[in-house]
Amino acid sequence: MFLLTDVQAQHPLTFFTKAEAANVKKELDRYPLLLKSYKDIKIQVDKQLGTDIDVPVPKDPAGGYTHDRHKSNYMLMFNSGILYNLTGDLRYAVLVKRILLKYALLNPTLKKHPQATSSSPGHIFWQALNDANWLVYTGMAYDLVQNSLSPAERKTIEDGAFKPEVDFITKDLNSWFNLIHNHGVWACAGVGIVGIATDNKEYVDIALYGTAKDGKSGFVAQLDGLFSPDGYYTEGPYYARYAILPYYIFANALQHARPSLKIFEHRGRILLKALQAALQQTNTDGSFFPFNDAIKEKDYSTSEMITAVNIAWTQYGADPGLLAIAKNQKQVMLNGGGASIAAALTGKNVPSYYPYKSVEYADGVKGDEGGIALIRSGKEKKLTTLLFKYTAHGLSHGHFDKLNISLYDQGNEILSDYGSARFVGVEQKYGGRYLPENDKYAAQTIAHNTVVADETSHFNGSEKQAEKFHANKQFSHLGNPAVQVVSADADNAYRDVRLQRTVYMLGLPGEKKLMLDVFHTYSNKVHQYDLPFQYKGQLISTSFRYRADQNNLQPLGSRNGYEYLWKEAQASIADTVAQFTFLNGQTYYTISTLVSDSATLFFTRTGANDPEFNLRREPAFIVRQNGQNKTFMSLLEIHGKMDPVIEISSQSYPSVTRLKLIRDDADFTVVQAAYGGKELLIAQSNKDFKDTEHTISNQGTDLTWKGPYAVWYDHKRIGVEK
């Protein structure tokens, strides 16, 4: 039994404790960032002190008045509750109380929201997820002002404002509440925080162990079921960011209310791993890599990440990496962690970048369902990240993008992922929900940088099918800046096509960066294979002649996302190396693609069949080959600089001048290229990924190496030195 007898003295317990609040109060004036964060909140709340806050009857979808009003109401109550504790000024508590009493009148009257379209409709909002958000913040607000309320007021609020909402999501939406899914994390956190705030053991137990209290659902099961052992979140970093808030904020409350649970130690500190994995999955500008359904603007400055970083700082100890994040977040929470971070940032020279590194994360609860690799080269503002995705599907927010790659360089997107087709919060755009083009284009394979067979998406675009399978890593070697490599395959994306991709990130002398992409398809039947490069930038030159569609544009295809692509130009090429140079920011990028027999190349742009202008207009370069077993062999080179301010352009031409397949069969692939006049030779095994010694004939002489791959530059083996 965790309830103390003196309830009055005990609260607050959720956001911070009484002692913690006293300490924050003491330090407010000492640290500029803490003071600024305090003032930001105080200015907002003070404007509304003494005014009558509207608690309207729910009516509008996301982006509409009632939606936004209820959303800002719970943040207002939460912030006002914090201020009550930091200032002792009763007016802040009264503000919270008055709003809570209005909800106590409103909530018992609510039924399904009039704009509800999802399978889990809300009461206050169009979807239950937002009602769970409301419970989290309103629960904390109540906890923060609890000791200012009379017993009668407490009863009115607990019975009127909270009970109908808790009953609704735990009973009416029982199966939604118990589902292992990010919505469920919010739901558990909401019910659990209300439980702690209202001293309701039943609520807390349900929150922890599911409505059946058997541990198959509930918060602990969510901790066990949504992250891989590495802390990778199966829906991807955009949703990891979103889910991490209820995880941390409920864990923080549990640490105060049920310290014996040692929730932050659970599963080998899974919450720390989850936070670190989420941060590693950001670009140097702080934005989360936008794979699966993702809004590109989201970065680690969101309140979710501020909360998680501030709590982690307290629970897991001071960490220079977190400090770099906190510096860029430019805001702290008004709790112990926030005060401590603000102190650590004061007057110190803190690094501007998170310690990004090359890293792999396994997917799946047991870590056996593929994963992602972040292959990194260079550092700080010159960091390059090649993201290789060979995960499971990622639940309802997954895209059909087995073996997809994305490339980021100097903070910019170079080979991009469209993310999701959605204007979050914009009522005019389908109420701010996912747009039809999200399923129809953004989730389809052609919207990514991986092979599409026969203009059909992986798993035929069926989420149900896709959920059954995952890709597999074959081998990898990360961390040696000269040669980093990851290889993976996907057997089930198509019924009769196996996909196998190996990507190399090479760091050559003179800080030169070069990526080799070897993509094999295997089949017993002839297929049309397309490998798109969703490049960001302006076409500068090509080594091949193409025919532009100058007076008439038509879609590239008619289904599975192809109908959204205008075909702007095409080329037919044979037995050549096709080079395409584009400019992004001040840097040139060249894709050199080897075509052994014949191929068709396309330049496309999104926008066809988009009658409501829901898609951004973005270009792609697509390589098409027909056959059974085909190899897409591409070198991507980062080169030169175009400085429009001083009007000097340097190294605007690629250094790759030759690209040849010496051997390419089921056993081995041997690639020879000329780079800056020197020979680059790469040999890889396509079947045997053990430490076997291989000897094969290479143009008359023997080539010998051990293990799944080897790279020679200028006739010297590279990537093996320490």
Place this chain on the structure above:
Amino acid sequence: MFLLTDVQAQHPLTFFTKAEAANVKKELDRYPLLLKSYKDIKIQVDKQLGTDIDVPVPKDPAGGYTHDRHKSNYMLMFNSGILYNLTGDLRYAVLVKRILLKYALLNPTLKKHPQATSSSPGHIFWQALNDANWLVYTGMAYDLVQNSLSPAERKTIEDGAFKPEVDFITKDLNSWFNLIHNHGVWACAGVGIVGIATDNKEYVDIALYGTAKDGKSGFVAQLDGLFSPDGYYTEGPYYARYAILPYYIFANALQHARPSLKIFEHRGRILLKALQAALQQTNTDGSFFPFNDAIKEKDYSTSEMITAVNIAWTQYGADPGLLAIAKNQKQVMLNGGGASIAAALTGKNVPSYYPYKSVEYADGVKGDEGGIALIRSGKEKKLTTLLFKYTAHGLSHGHFDKLNISLYDQGNEILSDYGSARFVGVEQKYGGRYLPENDKYAAQTIAHNTVVADETSHFNGSEKQAEKFHANKQFSHLGNPAVQVVSADADNAYRDVRLQRTVYMLGLPGEKKLMLDVFHTYSNKVHQYDLPFQYKGQLISTSFRYRADQNNLQPLGSRNGYEYLWKEAQASIADTVAQFTFLNGQTYYTISTLVSDSATLFFTRTGANDPEFNLRREPAFIVRQNGQNKTFMSLLEIHGKMDPVIEISSQSYPSVTRLKLIRDDADFTVVQAAYGGKELLIAQSNKDFKDTEHTISNQGTDLTWKGPYAVWYDHKRIGVEK
């Protein structure tokens, strides 16, 4: 006779004097920005100390090796010359000498550059302009190391390196040299600086007064002939930025060598006015407003502007506005001005923004050839700038854009000017020169935000015709934040169409910003009139139904730039207010267009007939009306906020709910609108711009006002209070 007898003691004279250099040297360690600027140069130069610098036979166009090499050679010599004076280390002087001796061998052998295509070909570079740049910097470099050279070395360099170049541009290219044009400014500065550096009075006189020394050409004539009395540079700010360097750097040298000229006081301090006008013509992000031929990336951080700001600081005195610029430039020159600015920036709280204000600049040497207005509202990062252009043509870099407007808000382009079609310095893109699409699209009227009659550009796209005429301001009132207005007309853009445009920037209660655009066309014949809005952003919603071209795109037209526009959608509307909302950054913008009888609306995007992908893909919204005298009446509203981080969108719908023309004839236009439920009433005179009192009937009652316009909001006259 300005030559002193002791030449040894006198130099350097161009970039700085001996005493100035000694002072900079003394202060190097004291001010962080000065030290950083010094180290930046020193690191660059030190890398090349003792190496053999290539002075290749000219061969390549802009962006090619020999072009870039000669360009970096003159900067290297200049910087090394500065370091010689600041360190006393003779190795820096030797570096300069060795390169100069190579040029002394090369230059006498040179003829027309093999890649020359312009009417003023160069020797070292493809165009003579770059040779003039070479003279400016190489002349200064020589001056900086002169006192380290033996008389024989001096003679070799003066006769070999300089004389052939000076002879070439003053004799072979005599008429080019004497032309009043930005190239001529560079040519005069080059010859003049070489004259000062080599103690050659003849060169200096030619530079000052033209090859005939009659003052009809030369630097003084360029000071008198290229700026309007306000300091407006007729080619626009992009070229003002470029021309300002030779003006300032030669004036600076003259101030040392011929102080009696008082060149900085010439024409009422025209050089100060020119600098201030150029700075006012920048966006809050520092970029120059890109009208006429202009590269959008150019901002005031260019070396040209650093030089001008640093010299102005010395010549015209310390100025907080210049200090804000210098803070953002993050670099100073290593001269007296630079040192003084670095001192002023040290440890002080310097404003981040230039003191932008609403201002008009007249065009034309006498200030009687139209002009531009910068109408500003709000301040600092919330500054809005409406740019209205009613200038003369702007010489060879002018666009056919009479009465064009552009809009900037919060640092972003909202209604944009394409600028020029050019990848400056990129060899693969037509040698870095203006692309064919510059004349064929970017300069054409349809690429702007002004009326096109009959799909034909102003002046039928003839520069020669356009140069004969200019637009005229009719009336204006700037500075009152509630109502600012500028009205102008253009009689000659078309043979039988007169264009008249009046733009209002209104600041309504609650920091609301609203622009009214009243565009009249007058003709005796029926024409097709198009008014494009080159908006930047994503379509959010429209009040009208349109038909999107989903499966087949075709160009909007076949000539005068229309052939570059894909027609993405169109709508036919009648007797309505057509509203179009788009999102740019986190802000919504709505254009409400009144259509009194019928109109066709188009959504277009650049990219048709662009076989080499030379154009950026940019959208436009075009209003088409047919008739003789037509009025385009548009309200542009800035509203709301979409914050993707917190996922809240507010005020995403426009507040304009009604728009009506109460009266619209040759005498008066009276507009009535509902904005936020309140009446907005605007009356303007279309003919009489004096201080006359007008009384007209408005829906039964009399409307009385004095002067060319009046605005009422919520039945109260606004914009008249102080």
